[in-house]
Amino acid sequence: MAWGTMTGVLMLSLGIFAAPGLAAQETASGTMASAESAVKDAGATVTREATDSWLTLKTKLALLADERVSSNDVSVKTAKGVITLRGKVDSEAEQQAAGEIARTIEGAQAVSNQLTVVPAAQRKMVDRQDDQIVKDVKKAITKDARLKKADIDVRAEKGIVTLTGKAPSLATGVRAFEAAYRIGGVRAMCNDRTIERQDHQIVKDVKQEIKHDARLKKASIHVRADEGIVTLTGKTPSLETSVRASETARRVSGVCAVRNELAL
Secondary structure: OOHHHHHHHHHHHHHHOOOHHHHHHHHHHHHHHHHHHHHHHHHHHHHHHHHHHHHHHHHHHHHHHOOOOOHHHEEEEEEOOEEEEEEEEOOHHHHHHHHHHHHOOOOOOEEEEOOEEOOHHHHHHHHHHHHHHHHHHHHHHHHOHHHOOOEEEEEEEOOEEEEEEEOOOHHHHHHHHHHHHOOOOOOEEEEHHHOOOOHHHHHHHHHHHHHOOHHHOOOEEEEEEEOOEEEEEEEOOOHHHHHHHHHHHHOOOOOOEEEEEEEO
């Protein structure tokens, strides 16, 4: 046996048969470090949840104090410092005002303004339509045997359906997405499981999906995103390719809607 090999064996043996006292100290130190790390992680989680709750409260109070917004119809949710506004408002001016107010909240990382504009005169009719869409989507999900293990909640705002909850796999989530999209009256889909994602992340993922699709290689497609709404511009060789590009983009996590402005 070569000397180099023997040296390696001896070093390994020394590592295995270390003195009991030293091994115990190292084990105790490792355990203590793991415990301290766990406590820090738990503390960070609790702090984040408390911060998110505080941001939500401050946003609601700010909306209540501003006469430009009918805050009774605005829902506020905060996750990881991102404030999300949902609900219906009477005008675009009210929609913009709500977003401006939320952006002034100290500590907010970003604002996702998902408010939809529905004039008061149309509110009852739209609410009734949304209620029916929710009912139909829930029925479709319940009837699908492959979605039984998923815990999915449904809401609709002016025909834009949002799915929240948990799915056991990405395939199950996509199937739920497709089942909902087939329901009459659904204008667009928004998967809320990753709603906090930044637009630049969505653009990156959409571009990646398009790049890896062999049937889209001949297309020249540009992608941009604004609060989860993806816009596709450029040129495609056929209508079929254009439709495929929209479907590909729509499947990306965090995409609320797709605007297809592709030229043929």
